Amino acid sequence: xxxxxxxxxxxxxxxxxxxxxxxxxxxxxxxxxxxxxxxxxxxxxxxxxxxxxxxxxxxxxxxxxxxxxxxxxxxxxxxxxxxxxxxxxxxxxxxxxxxxxxxxxxxxxxxxxxxxxxxxxxxxxxxxxxxxxxxxxxxxxxxxxxxxxxxxxxxxxxxxxxxxxxxxxxxxxxxxxxxxxxxxxxxxxxxxxxxxxxxxxxxxxxxxxxxxxxxxxxxxxxxxxxxxxxxxxxxxxxxxx
Amino acid sequence: xxxxxxxxxxxxxxxxxxxxxxxxxxxxxxxxxxxxxxxxxxxxxxxxxxxxxxxxxxxxxxxxxxxxxxxxxxxxxxxxxxxxxxxxxxxxxxxxxxxxxxxxxxxxxxxxxxxxxxxxxxxxxxxxxxxxxxxxxxxxxxxxxxxxxxxxxxxxxxxxxxxxxxxxxxxxxxxxxxxxxxxxxxxxxxxxxxxxxxxxxxxxxxxxxxxxxxxxxxxxxxxxxxxxxxxxxxxxxxxxxxxxxxxxxxxxxxxxxxxxxxxxxxxxxxxxxxxxxxxxxxxxxxxxxxxxxxxxxxxxxxxxxxxxxxxxxxxxxxxxxxxxxxxxxxxxxxxx
Numbered sequence: 001x002x003x004x005x006x007x008x009x010x011x012x013x014x015x016x017x018x019x020x021x022x023x024x025x026x027x028x029x030x031x032x033x034x035x036x037x038x039x040x041x042x043x044x045x046x047x048x049x050x051x052x053x054x055x056x057x058x059x060x061x062x063x064x065x066x067x068x069x070x071x072x073x074x075x076x077x078x079x080x081x082x083x084x085x086x087x088x089x090x091x092x093x094x095x096x097x098x099x100x101x102x103x104x105x106x107x108x109x110x111x112x113x114x115x116x117x118x119x120x121x122x123x124x125x126x127x128x129x130x131x132x133x134x135x136x137x138x139x140x141x142x143x144x145x146x147x148x149x150x151x152x153x154x155x156x157x158x159x160x161x162x163x164x165x166x167x168x169x170x171x172x173x174x175x176x177x178x179x180x181x182x183x184x185x186x187x188x189x190x191x192x193x194x195x196x197x198x199x200x201x202x203x204x205x206x207x208x209x210x211x212x213x214x215x216x217x218x219x220x221x222x223x224x225x226x227x228x229x230x231x232x233x234x235x236x237x238x239x240x241x
Numbered sequence: 242x243x244x245x246x247x248x249x250x251x252x253x254x255x256x257x258x259x260x261x262x263x264x265x266x267x268x269x270x271x272x273x274x275x276x277x278x279x280x281x282x283x284x285x286x287x288x289x290x291x292x293x294x295x296x297x298x299x300x301x302x303x304x305x306x307x308x309x310x311x312x313x314x315x316x317x318x319x320x321x322x323x324x325x326x327x328x329x330x331x332x333x334x335x336x337x338x339x340x341x342x343x344x345x346x347x348x349x350x351x352x353x354x355x356x357x358x359x360x361x362x363x364x365x366x367x368x369x370x371x372x373x374x375x376x377x378x379x380x381x382x383x384x385x386x387x388x389x390x391x392x393x394x395x396x397x398x399x400x401x402x403x404x405x406x407x408x409x410x411x412x413x414x415x416x417x418x419x420x421x422x423x424x425x426x427x428x429x430x431x432x433x434x435x436x437x438x439x440x441x442x443x444x445x446x447x448x449x450x451x452x453x454x455x456x457x458x459x460x461x462x463x464x465x466x467x468x469x470x471x472x473x474x475x476x477x478x479x480x481x482x483x484x485x486x487x488x489x490x491x492x493x494x495x496x497x498x499x500x501x502x503x504x505x506x507x508x509x510x511x512x513x514x515x516x517x518x519x520x521x522x523x524x525x526x527x528x529x530x531x532x533x534x535x536x537x538x539x540x541x542x543x544x545x546x547x548x549x550x551x552x553x554x555x556x557x558x559x560x561x562x563x564x565x566x567x568x569x570x571x572x573x574x575x576x577x
Contacts, residue, residue, distance in 0.1 A: 136323060137299065137323065139323075141321075143322070143341070144321060144322055144341065144342040144343055145363075145364070222495065223496075223514055223537065223555075225412065225454065225456050225496055225498060226283055226325060226367065226456070226539060227323075227325055227341065227367050227386065
């Protein structure tokens, strides 16, 4: 009788312990995840696209299968762990290969974070605008503070070794064809030098000079205020994919 | 008889119109070019003693010119992008400049040597202004397309305070002459008035009324009025420190990038891309001068009695407008 009572107590203790362990693991499994939402946007149109991407952990290990971004609801991925670093890699032949680093905040509660990613279409004959424009009005030297932007473009080209580009820099105002070509060439050469310095092989980048303002994005009829004047756009024209 | 009466009425009407026009166009100026930058002149600032004017340009330099003769004294080089704004200190010994290279620099006026580089803004610096009430000539305000206004101790080379309140790019900043207030204006169409008390970080008031980006603000010498100008060519006069709108002047047909007060606290001049320089009686809104220039005018400043106006033009020229009867050049007290 006494043995039977002891066994009953032992079973009860086991049941309580098991429940507690299961509860704790369930809590840790579902209570501390982070969901990432946002859109993958086309750099030219800034509209959502259904690009294919994959998630990698800090060690470079791919997390599950590749995903396809939902251009309608903006959902990207869930199950991210707080305090961890991840990399989202765009792996879609329609776009440049690109990487985006994610630093997940260290939280003890379920959290949702939102982030959009801009990807550049990859198609021979098409162009991608370099934004913001890396030159000041009438200047041929790279604008102060555009180092990160140039580094991003260089990184993009290094990650896509099969892609060759032509740099096209438009002048800021209508004037003589000679002056326009001179400015365009000087700007193109300055940008090319910066890209080569950042690791892009010289042969993959060429410069095309233009003799007039951008027909697709022409200067406004009226001058802007000081510091806000129109500056001719700069494009990467894709010559080889 | 009836016909004669009608004729006399017509003559009387013409005389009235002529008298009105004569009253409106009270001042007459002649213009001469005193020199050139290699590119567009973006800002002009006359020193307190009316003996020197500083200009800055898209060519990345600053030039100092003597007054009243307009002789080029020296060129200051150091900025690595266009220089948007210049300001003399209260004692006229130091010049400050703000540039697209995101720095605020200070210069020794006597030698032309660069004294300091102040870094902190994260975008183009579009406006600088020394505190006119600071006799040591050390306290400076700057504003940037990063939407902030920063206060600096230029002697120590440190940032004292950052003022945040505008929601879009800011375009200009100006101290009141008593040194108690600071006004800033922005693409968000507002003017914000700040206390220069370092403990206060929120704006004291926000002035609304402009219908386009506000490009320029400037206090009158007695600190009782604030003039603001916008992208539509409209100038507004505000009673300060109450912040009440006193007058709206549809001044120009293109944007007004700069305004400046004369020492009488009622004469105001404006520079516009509509290729004119205009003078106004701010107390009545009456137009006192309508001076056509054959190029866009980015900036201007004047001697205290408005006998000389210096303008900075889009063709790179620095020009001097001298009032007829004052060709010898009167010197008097001023400040911008």
